[in-house]
């Protein structure tokens with residue numbers, strides 16, 4: 001298991017629930033996709049599948065990775 005960053009900035013994400021609820025399942029295997037977040041060296045977001053490891057590059061905007069992921073699902 002990779003080491004996780006110990007500190008997390010206290011940051012409010014008011015629209016998080018809405019954004020998460022529109023995540024579509026993995027286009028490869030149909031498993032639920034996961035929204036992931038990292039804090040170091042910068043805050044970045046990605047969406048990936050925990051089963052087949054399909055994933056997107058890390059992005060600055062959470063809304064953008066979600067949007068990109070949902071678009072990919074139709075390919």
Ligand SMILES: [Zn+2]
Nearest residue numbers: 026029049052
């Ligand atoms: Zn998958």
